Amino acid sequence: MATSSRSTDQQLAVELAADAGRLLVELRTSGPTRRELGDLGDRRANTLILDRLAAERPGDSVLSEESRDDPSRVDADRVWIIDPVDGTREYGLGDRPDWAVHVALWERSGDPARSRLTAAAVSLPALGVVLGVDDDEVYAAPVGNSGVDGGGLLPPRSGSRPxxxxxxxxxxxxxxxxxxxxxxxxxxxxxxxxxxxxxxxxxxxxxxxxxxxxxxxxxxxxxxxxxxxxxxxxxxxxxxxxxxxxxxxxxxxxxxxxxxxxxxxxxxxx
The missing domain is CATH 3.40.190.80 (D-Maltodextrin-Binding Protein; domain 2)
Structure with a gap:
């Protein structure tokens, strides 16, 4: 069955977040010093995502933390909003799971009030998962030795307090x-x-x-x-x-x- 452009965009968002996360985990365990790791991870993950978008969505604009902003994007109909390493400090520490990769797509509507995010993915590479927009799907992202021994972002709850x-x-x-x-x-x-x-x-x-x-x-x-x-x-x-x-x-x-x-x-x- 043919997929809609929206579902295709969503799948691409998930794939980009997963692939960047895999690269970052592999880099994290390959030997760079803590001082080098953050900048190196930012650059390499950004390059991976931008190269894939240029190949697969050549007509779209991009807003990325790690690239110079092109103000013409505000007139574009489709803009990918990217954070190649969200939590560079935590990423650089080497044993923290609380960092992420962000990939989202904003699309313009004829009614400005309806312009919105139409695809989104947040990769938690140290945990080996990517969260997409569907609440019944958590996409597995095999990333090898993450340096984190399973578990979640927080310890299990000990009570009912929010x-x-x-x-x-x-x-x-x-x-x-x-x-x-x-x-x-x-x-x-x-x-x-x-x-x-x-x-x-x-x-x-x-x-x-x-x-x-x-x-x-x-x-x-x-x-x-x-x-x-x-x-x-x-x-x-x-x-x-x-x-x-x-x-x-x-x-x-x-x-x-x-x-x-x-x-x-x-x-x-x-």
Whole structure:
């Protein structure tokens, strides 16, 4: 049966995220020093993804953290938004699973309000999985010796209290208010993609961030979360906007739908 262009784009997003993840794990175990690893991984994963997109989607535009931005993309109908290594610090440490690869596609609609992310994939290479937009599919990505002994992004739960993941180095000022509002615990975790993945996989219940991000930090994770029925928006409750001129997109909330009102109210109260 023929596949639609959307499903083909989604499969490509998954393949790119998986292949870049495999390259990064192999590189991680091949001997570069910690100082070299982050920059080398960023460059090689970016090259892999861009080369594949140039070959398979030559008419599309690309916004990548590791490439110079071409402002003409804002007029394009299809823009791939890429973060070749989300969580370069965690990746470079060698034994952390909380880093990711992001691949998303934004498409223009005749109604600007309907322009949106139409394909998304978040690879967790150290765990050997890629999360796509379908909630009944987790794509296996055999990546060899990842340096991580199975498990998940977080330890198993010890109780029923909600977990709220956030940055260990840049926790938002409203973090304690959110924790009180939902009766939850604050849990530091690495990259943005890993934090959203923890929510999507049921290891956490919400992710809050206000310390500064860019479109490539949240596009693929938000695309996956939204497609699977989670809430993903700005901390003021406004929608996330992609393929706008300013790449800065500083804050993000991703959470279970039943927690959204309490999380946003707590943020607004601070």
């Amino acid at each position: 977990r709220i993941v956030l940055s260990a180095t840049r926790p938002p000022a409203f973090a304690e208010a959110v924790a009180r509002a939902v009766g939850g615990d604050l849990v530091p975790l690495g990259s943005a993609g890993a934090k959203v993945a923890a929510v999507v996989r049921g290891e956490a219940d919400a992710y809050i961030h206000a310390g500064g991000q860019y479109q490539w930090d949240s596009a693929a994770p938000a695309g996956v979360a939204l497609a699977r029925g989670f809430v993903a928006l700005r901390v003021d409750g406004s929608p996330l906007e992609y393929n706008v001129f300013d790449t800065y997109l500083p804050d993000l909330v991703v959470c279970r739908a039943d927690l959204a009102d309490a999380v946003l109210a707590a943020i607004a109260s601070v």
